[in-house]
Amino acid sequence: MHSKIQYFSGKTLNQRMSELMSTHNVTLTELHSQTGVAMPTIKRIQSDSACNPTVSSLLPIASFFEITMDQLLGIQALNNNNHIHSENVTTKPHNVFILSWDEINCWLTDNKCSTENTISTEKEISNKGYALKIPHNNWLGFLKDSLIIIDPAKSFENNTYVIAKHKENKIPSLKQCLIEDNQIYLKSLISDNIHTLKLDKNFVYFGTVIQIRNDSIYE
Numbered sequence: 001m002h003s004k005i006q007y008f009s010g011k012t013l014n015q016r017m018s019e020l021m022s023t024h025n026v027t028l029t030e031l032h033s034q035t036g037v038a039m040p041t042i043k044r045i046q047s048d049s050a051c052n053p054t055v056s057s058l059l060p061i062a063s064f065f066e067i068t069m070d071q072l073l074g075i076q077a078l079n080n081n082n083h084i085h086s087e088n089v090t091t092k093p094h095n096v097f098i099l100s101w102d103e104i105n106c107w108l109t110d111n112k113c114s115t116e117n118t119i120s121t122e123k124e125i126s127n128k129g130y131a132l133k134i135p136h137n138n139w140l141g142f143l144k145d146s147l148i149i150i151d152p153a154k155s156f157e158n159n160t161y162v163i164a165k166h167k168e169n170k171i172p173s174l175k176q177c178l179i180e181d182n183q184i185y186l187k188s189l190i191s192d193n194i195h196t197l198k199l200d201k202n203f204v205y206f207g208t209v210i211q212i213r214n215d216s217i218y219e
Helices: 010-023 028-035 039-047 055-065 103-111
Strands: 088-100 118-123 130-135 147-151 161-166 173-180 183-187 196-198 202-213
Touching: 028 039, 028 202, 055 183, 055 202, 088 103, 088 196, 103 130, 103 202, 118 147, 118 202, 173 196
Parallel strands: 088 130
Antiparallel strands: 088 118, 130 147, 147 202, 161 173, 161 202, 173 183, 183 196
């Protein structure tokens, strides 16, 4: 689903993008390389006040800078923890396996997988980190065949995306993590079945999404 953002001022988004790129010394080329968002799209977001990008273009950028969509759009202020370049990016690229959704548990349990396909990331990630390909267009903001990189060692944070499975389901799914009054909730991303459930013993957590990459859909 190629949802458009309708509730922000383009000028605010332009300013926030320029601020983030300047603060973290990120070039257009690097942002393109690490998100897979097309270079012309990034240029328009940064410079065109009339630009109205899709959610699927903004999510990888917000993920790269480790901020929420509201922070990227200028609706919320940035906090002092956004030091992606100095703290959360490794000095050397690190390859992680691109797993199928039904072998996540095997990878985390036995460190085994059937694939030799990998993707390189400069994000700091544990040795259990892995990548998944989005299987369809049913999750809001995520394009089919785009890639998400997950770290099982990363703790829950509000408004992040996580991989989790309810005991009644066979295969894990992508959810949005919401934290309110010290309680953790998982929100469905399917547009015609959006619901929120409290994270309890019926769920198994498989990691937090640390990077969203659209590059594979353009190959």
